[in-house]
Amino acid sequence: MSTWMVYCAEKSREALLRALGVIDEGITACFANGCDDLRERVACGEPGEYGVAVGPASEGVSDINLAAAVANDGNARCVVLAQEGVSGSLRSRAARAGIDLVVDLSEIPEEPRARSEAGPLDGGPGVPAPLVPARRGIELPDISQRAPILVVCSGRGGVGKTAVASVAACVAARWGMRACLVDLDLSCGNARGCFGAPGKSDLASLASVDGVPGDDQLRRLCVSAAPGVSAMGPCDLPETAELALPYAGAVLDFAAREYDLVLVDTSTTFTDAVAQAAQMADRLVIVSDGKTGSISSVARMSGLAIRLGVARTKVARLENRADPREKTNYALGRAEVGLEAARVFRVFDGRQEVGDLLSSGQAYDLAEPGYPFADSVATFLAQLLQELGRLPEHDEARRAAEGTRSGRLRSLFGLRREAR
Ligand SMILES: Nc1ncnc2c1ncn2[C@@H]1O[C@H](COP(=O)(O)OP(=O)(O)O)[C@@H](O)[C@H]1O
Ligand SMILES: [Mg+2]
The missing domain is CATH 3.40.50.2300 (Response regulator)
Incomplete structure (x- = not known):
């Protein structure tokens, strides 16, 4: 109720x-x-x-x-x-x-539609279709035949969706995976900026063809961002974002066939494109940053996702900017957000250096093992992939899944100096 x-x-x-x-x-x-x-x-x-x-x-x-x-x-x-x-x-x-x-x-139909005990969006008989998105995510083959899709979202801006998605793509590439970072923050996305904004990848251009875009056309939108990392999206002009909305499903379907891992960065608001991605996600990762109001925004986002038909078991939470000296309080906020079963990951606060490196296009350097921020992103990614049965055969990946550090801790300070 x-x-x-x-x-x-x-x-x-x-x-x-x-x-x-x-x-x-x-x-x-x-x-x-x-x-x-x-x-x-x-x-x-x-x-x-x-x-x-x-x-x-x-x-x-x-x-x-x-x-x-x-x-x-x-x-x-x-x-x-x-x-x-x-x-x-x-x-x-x-x-x-x-x-x-x-x-x-x-x-809206004149007569109220039949209700299902199991929930309004479970696809059973007599179950009303969701109002938004108008287009449902595309049905994907079994995960054993395609790349896992991890969708990073939040109900607030500035919590670190882009930072986590970009660095996770680089970590995966360092483990030998071919990663595709899809930017579905269609009007304001800046994920490619974390790599020095290589090439152009205007998802709005998909609207210029009739029907479903072909693989060749989608392939032309993949730009090489870093060794082992390709990027797709967002739109060149914010005002054309709406044109790309219907194609999010096709883009993810393509990326899941062509790559080993698909990471999706999203906008703060739940557009049709984000909703399609959420429906296609193997894991929907809701990021929060511990600031006031973050629990209520996680609650809003998880409530919305679940009403869109995302299974609770696919939702994970990520507390970003965590303090490595503090223990995780796993109980915190879980009951309030209705995600009692969701796994909670932590990514550590990498302070100003993280922002400096990302804004100077150095996501790949930032993903190097040995830094608390990169190591915590690696652990989060490895443990999710392990849950999905897709952890790559790589020493670093295995170590990350166990949560053990690869070697001595390093400071990002040196890297940042190099960036200048
Ligand atoms: N764990 C972290 N440690 C330090 N800085 C971070 C961390 N996560 C994100 N940031 C920085 O916070 C700012 C906002 O992050 P961003 O990824 O752009 O948020 P979002 O995509 O959710 O709007 C950026 O400058 C980013 O570099
Ligand atoms: Mg962002």
């Missing part, structure tokens, strides 16, 4: 409740009396207690501004904007504003 705080015009209430019934199971809806009332009630709740739905309202602030304000307040489990007839530009504005889902009420 989940509680939704709802604000919309009287005449839209019924349609909005039907929409929420499709998104979520067993909902209880409370109607707010106005914009301020809505924000106040959500702010007074526990973090993540309420989902918020803003529907067509006849007066006052615009619906998108209200939904954006609630998302920005940060206490809601997730924020849904529901409108009649949704344009592409509304979806992108909403995504930029941190709104989790945009629902087109004109696409």
Whole structure:
């Protein structure tokens, strides 16, 4: 049973409740009396207690501004904007504003659909399809016949998704794997910047062909970023990001056939592309950084993923910028985020040097064993691959999976001096 705080015009209430019934199971809806009332009630709740739905309202602030304000307040489990007839530009504005889902009420069936005991997105008979994404991730062959796909996501920016994904790709390459780093932060992605931004890889260009893009076309988008690491995406121009949204599934399907490991960096907001990746992920890694509010953003992200049909067993948590001197508190926040079974990994704080090396394009150097940051990324990657039965035959990989260090600890200071 989940509680939704709802604000919309009287005449839209019924349609909005039907929409929420499709998104979520067993909902209880409370109607707010106005914009301020809505924000106040959500702010007074526990973090993540309420989902918020803003529907067509006849007066006052615009619906998108209200939904954006609630998302920005940060206490809601997730924020849904529901409108009649949704344009592409509304979806992108909403995504930029941190709104989790945009629902087109004109696409909601008249009759409430049958519910499943097992959950709304498990694909069983009579189970409603998810509203977002419109396109589901592509069905992949069994993991023994393709590369594992690890998707790194978070409900907040700046927690280290790009840093972890880029360095993990380099660590894998150092173990002899051919890694593909796919940047699905389509409008603002900077993963290639961690390698000195080699080449161009504009995923929006896929929209210029009819139908499903062919392997040749996808291969042309793979640029060599570092020895053993190829990169794909994002889009050259932020305003064309929307064109690439439908192709995320095809890109990942291709990468999983061509490479040994696919690492996916994502945007903070759950776009269609990120949702497809989440659905195709062998592991969805939710990154947080221990700052205030990080538990509620992990809760928002995991709740969304699970409603999209991602199995709880595929969700892992990564606490970034951890202090190596402190023990992991495995219990912390687990109950609150509904991920009691999820494995928690830690990546250590590498301080300013990590940012300096990544911004000067030195991800590959940063991945060298012997540095606490790189070693903790290596351990996280090795243990995930081991769970998936895909740990490569390599001494460093085996050591990393056991969590033992490869040799003496080094300081990044020297590397950084070389970077200057
Ligand atoms: N473990 C870490 N130690 C030190 N700096 C880090 C660490 N993880 C990330 N950073 C730095 O924090 C900043 C934000 O990280 P980034 O990967 O861009 O976040 P995101 O992709 O989630 O928005 C970057 O400057 C990055 O280099
Ligand atoms: Mg990023």
